[in-house]
Amino acid sequence: MPYSYYPVDVLPDGFCVVSAENDLLFSDDGTSYIDLLCGCGAVLLGHRHPAIVSKLREQLESVWITGAVPTRAQSEAQAEVEGFFPPSHQLAGLYSTGMEAAEFALRIARRATGRRGVIGFEGHMHGKSTATARLGWPNELVTLPDVNSLPYPPRCSEDAALEGLRDALAEGDVACVFLEPLLGSSGGHAASAGFLAQVSSLCAEQGSLLVVDEIFTGFHRTGPAFLHQALEVTPDIVLVGKAMGNGFPVSGVVVDRRHQIETGMFPGSTFAGNPLAACAAAATLHEMRALDLGSLVAGIEQTITTRLKDLEERGIALRGRGALWTLEFPPAVHVPDVARRIVEGGVVAAPTGAYIRLLPPATITPEHLERACEVIREACL
Numbered sequence: 001m002p003y004s005y006y007p008v009d010v011l012p013d014g015f016c017v018v019s020a021e022n023d024l025l026f027s028d029d030g031t032s033y034i035d036l037l038c039g040c041g042a043v044l045l046g047h048r049h050p051a052i053v054s055k056l057r058e059q060l061e062s063v064w065i066t067g068a069v070p071t072r073a074q075s076e077a078q079a080e081v082e083g084f085f086p087p088s089h090q091l092a093g094l095y096s097t098g099m100e101a102a103e104f105a106l107r108i109a110r111r112a113t114g115r116r117g118v119i120g121f122e123g124h125m126h127g128k129s130t131a132t133a134r135l136g137w138p139n140e141l142v143t144l145p146d147v148n149s150l151p152y153p154p155r156c157s158e159d160a161a162l163e164g165l166r167d168a169l170a171e172g173d174v175a176c177v178f179l180e181p182l183l184g185s186s187g188g189h190a191a192s193a194g195f196l197a198q199v200s201s202l203c204a205e206q207g208s209l210l211v212v213d214e215i216f217t218g219f220h221r222t223g224p225a226f227l228h229q230a231l232e233v234t235p236d237i238v239l240v241g242k243a244m245g246n247g248f249p250v251s252g253v254v255v256d257r258r259h260q261i262e263t264g265m266f267p268g269s270t271f272a273g274n275p276l277a278a279c280a281a282a283a284t285l286h287e288m289r290a291l292d293l294g295s296l297v298a299g300i301e302q303t304i305t306t307r308l309k310d311l312e313e314r315g316i317a318l319r320g321r322g323a324l325w326t327l328e329f330p331p332a333v334h335v336p337d338v339a340r341r342i343v344e345g346g347v348v349a350a351p352t353g354a355y356i357r358l359l360p361p362a363t364i365t366p367e368h369l370e371r372a373c374e375v376i377r378e379a380c381l
Helices: 048-059 070-082 098-112 130-136 158-169 193-206 277-292 295-312 335-344 366-380
Strands: 017-021 024-027 032-035 089-095 117-121 149-152 172-179 209-213 237-240 249-257 317-319 324-328 350-351 354-358
Touching: 032 366, 048 277, 070 249, 070 277, 089 098, 089 209, 098 117, 098 130, 098 172, 098 209, 098 237, 098 249, 117 130, 117 158, 130 149, 149 158, 158 172, 158 193, 172 193, 193 209, 277 295, 295 317, 295 324, 295 366, 335 350, 335 354, 335 366, 354 366
Parallel strands: 117 149, 117 172, 172 209, 209 237
Antiparallel strands: 017 024, 024 032, 089 249, 237 249, 317 324, 324 354, 350 354
């Protein structure tokens, strides 16, 4: 069996999903599970959303791939994405993964500034290529002298993180700074609005571009359309993905129009702007506009915080917002055991290290969300 990064030891022997619908997964023995994994947060409008399925079927009957030749699907996707942003920003390209989008952002910044240096912060997730992994982890597998990650809360204070950034930018060769406004893979910690504003100011002062990675947090996963907008920060580049295609592999790079896209930035690839991916994005974003996602996600936040807040009395931290939450367990707790009890209760969540992430779709039924919270609470206690 191919390697699975989902910890299969928490699942029943032979567990295999054969179908899904809205907020439920169905295993091959007919058992249903409430889905709080949702394709690692990608399925925001529920599995097999009828309108998205219908549009994809139509696209399957027309054209799948054209290479660099433009398609109507690409134009429709561009219009839908740009509708979430001010006129100052444009969609520079559609890609397949967040990692690919981050790599393109890195090339844009280097070409636009003529500089080599790239800065990230420890614990931020931008992908698993050599460069994007180095942005978040100073690990032994990656050695890139031009790419560095700096300490970040809670490993240090915001003031200390800003001081480290100020010193690094003062070197004068930093093309861009990457960050997540909320750490989707490292405990759900969120920077303050003041911190992000100062990072933005420091970048502007030194001529470095600010790249905000909203692949996980964007398109209402955390409540507002994008966290950087709610925090009143205007990045040079925004990375988008996950919920944008409701589970179909698609990502995008949104760029301030001041930075022109050039051939030397290598903006294209075989599957860049793929018509199926573009169709999925356009259909998903169109459906998002028809829903009051802000209210739906606010209701999810209310239920999760109300039902699980008392876990903090047991030393289990609950962090997040909207429909993106992280439970962080104390060292004495064996998290796979908790995750196994959650699955036995009929819920699939996302255990990683000391964390269990809760990523419900915005379309989850209130009854299923209440039931899932009850299962999680019992498993933790």
